[in-house]
Amino acid sequence: MSRDISNIKTVMIKVGSSSLCDNSGQLNKEKILNLALQIAKLKKMGYSLVLVSSGAIAAGMGLLNLEKKPTTIPQKQALAAIGQAHLMQIYEEIFELFQLKCAQVLLNHGDFDDRKRLMNLCNTIHALLSYDVIPIINENDALAVDEIKVGDNDTLAALMVPVVNADLLVLVSDIDGLYTKNPKIYDDAQLLDFVDGVDASIEAMAGGTSSSLGTGGMATKIKAAKIVNDYGKHLVIVNGSKDNCLIDIFNDKQNGTWFNGKVNYLKSRDHWLAYRANVKGKIIIDEGARQALVVSRKSLLPSGIIQVEGQFLMGQVVSIETKSNIIGKGIVNYSSDEIKLIMGLNTDKIEEVLHYKDYDEIIHANNMVLKR
Numbered sequence: 001m002s003r004d005i006s007n008i009k010t011v012m013i014k015v016g017s018s019s020l021c022d023n024s025g026q027l028n029k030e031k032i033l034n035l036a037l038q039i040a041k042l043k044k045m046g047y048s049l050v051l052v053s054s055g056a057i058a059a060g061m062g063l064l065n066l067e068k069k070p071t072t073i074p075q076k077q078a079l080a081a082i083g084q085a086h087l088m089q090i091y092e093e094i095f096e097l098f099q100l101k102c103a104q105v106l107l108n109h110g111d112f113d114d115r116k117r118l119m120n121l122c123n124t125i126h127a128l129l130s131y132d133v134i135p136i137i138n139e140n141d142a143l144a145v146d147e148i149k150v151g152d153n154d155t156l157a158a159l160m161v162p163v164v165n166a167d168l169l170v171l172v173s174d175i176d177g178l179y180t181k182n183p184k185i186y187d188d189a190q191l192l193d194f195v196d197g198v199d200a201s202i203e204a205m206a207g208g209t210s211s212s213l214g215t216g217g218m219a220t221k222i223k224a225a226k227i228v229n230d231y232g233k234h235l236v237i238v239n240g241s242k243d244n245c246l247i248d249i250f251n252d253k254q255n256g257t258w259f260n261g262k263v264n265y266l267k268s269r270d271h272w273l274a275y276r277a278n279v280k281g282k283i284i285i286d287e288g289a290r291q292a293l294v295v296s297r298k299s300l301l302p303s304g305i306i307q308v309e310g311q312f313l314m315g316q317v318v319s320i321e322t323k324s325n326i327i328g329k330g331i332v333n334y335s336s337d338e339i340k341l342i343m344g345l346n347t348d349k350i351e352e353v354l355h356y357k358d359y360d361e362i363i364h365a366n367n368m369v370l371k372r
Helices: 029-046 056-063 071-096 115-130 153-165 200-204 220-227 268-276 287-294 336-342 345-352
Strands: 011-015 046-053 103-108 133-139 167-172 234-239 256-257 280-286 303-307 316-323 325-331 369-370
Touching: 011 029, 011 153, 029 046, 029 071, 046 115, 046 153, 056 071, 056 336, 071 103, 103 115, 115 133, 115 153, 115 268, 133 153, 153 167, 153 234, 153 268, 167 220, 200 220, 220 234, 220 256, 268 325, 268 369, 280 287, 287 325, 287 369, 303 336, 336 345
Parallel strands: 011 046, 011 167, 046 133, 103 133, 167 234, 280 316
Antiparallel strands: 234 256, 280 303, 316 325, 325 369
């Protein structure tokens, strides 16, 4: 198989801190100018564009002349607040040179978790695009803590692909793409041009982060590729230090590593369940229930449940697990307290215990997504 760009209309570009800053951590306006020039060319080629930009904390470090990234959350949040304003100011100034308009959109994981907030986010992004404005998206690091963070902008960009309905996600980094092994260690490492599906062998090729400025290494890019490919869309990793790294994606040079979207992809709701919804608790099931779910694609009944962990309400998302493996996720029809009372029982006992019965199933098969 080979790359197919014929149906690509909307492109999301994620640019990392290492592609925006110099070695001292200062924002490099020349790099941002080169990025804006290529974006302007892609706009003229007819593509609709969304930008996911790192660099807020690095920009804050540069403004305060800090040599090392601080370790405490309040210090990082303060730097993000300082740097985000400076970062957007630079984007506005440089984009204006090409008659481009931009808008800032700051997100946290909670914006993906709530379906209503997610729909509002989707509507806002599409309204910006209809105004011919380029949304510049970043995580709201000034307010985020570990419990509510997406964590890295590779993942953030991947989660935004269904929201934007992007056809291609471009990860602009300081590496050429995915190698068969670490090219800094092994001379025989080979750059992969095309990957048709992320499996265990592809995941094994990922190493750690190599940048002191960014938070994402190759492992986060492989994770992002899996999220995007499972939605049927494509992802490509390119080296931002190379001239025309974005333009070359759409010509015969075809640089970087292309991760091809799956043909049998997850629908929007299932993709939300699998990747974008935070679990509020766990339901542990026995072997009989596992067989019913995985083999027969049945709904989860109370009789197969052996343990409930966490506090959650009806309609929230939980993880479905055995004692040793995660099976999938699902939307519950009962709260955690109610399930604890009826777990292990047959469905005809639900009303006797709870004094009402709205559903036979704890999680209906239609409200469940199993691990692939």
